[in-house]
Amino acid sequence: VQLQASGGGLVQAGGSLALSCSASGDRFSMYIMAWFRQAPGKEREILAAIGRSGSRVHYADSVKGRFTISRDDANDKVYLTMNSLKPDDTAVYYCAAEFDTNWGLLQYDYTYWGPGTQVTVSS
Numbered sequence: 001v002q003l004q005a006s007g008g009g010l011v012q013a014g015g016s017l018a019l020s021c022s023a024s025g026d027r028f029s030m031y032i033m034a035w036f037r038q039a040p041g042k043e044r045e046i047l048a049a050i051g052r053s054g055s056r057v058h059y060a061d062s063v064k065g066r067f068t069i070s071r072d073d074a075n076d077k078v079y080l081t082m083n084s085l086k087p088d089d090t091a092v093y094y095c096a097a098e099f100d101t102n103w104g105l106l107q108y109d110y111t112y113w114g115p116g117t118q119v120t121v122s123s
Contacts, residue, residue: 001031002023002112002114003021003023003097005020005095005117006019008117009118009119010120011120013085013087013122014084015085015121016082018079018080018081019080019081019093020079023076031112032052032098033069033071033078033097034048034049034096034098034110035049035095035096036110037094038091039090046105047067047069048063048080049103049105050070054070066082067080067081078095082119087123088121092118093117093118096110096113097113098111098112099111
């Protein structure tokens with residue numbers, strides 16, 4: 001599966017952004033989808049993951065209550081809605097996919113990656 005994220009940009013602290021990730025390939029509904037981010041000098045961290053049909057969802061503590069992951073299997077898309085953004089949320093954001101065999105929360109658990117989109121939150 002090939003992934004392409006979009007929707008990044010510059011926003012003021014307290015604002016909102018919505019990221020979208022489009023997937024091409026077969027059987028999108030069979031994949032676990034996730035959003036990660038990587039800030040300069042930091043490791044890539046998972047933000048949220050969603051299982052098949054949204055049956056299982058995980059959020060990192062750092063974004064819980066502010067970010068929402070959702071998926072549209074009819075259109076092969078996954079979304080990340082981000083509210084109450086903080087300067088610490090500044091990073092490159094990536095969508096990732098893994099065929100639904102094992103639920104994983106580490107970057108090494110995901111085989112397919114999009115090229116990333118920059119999110120910058122100004123103070």
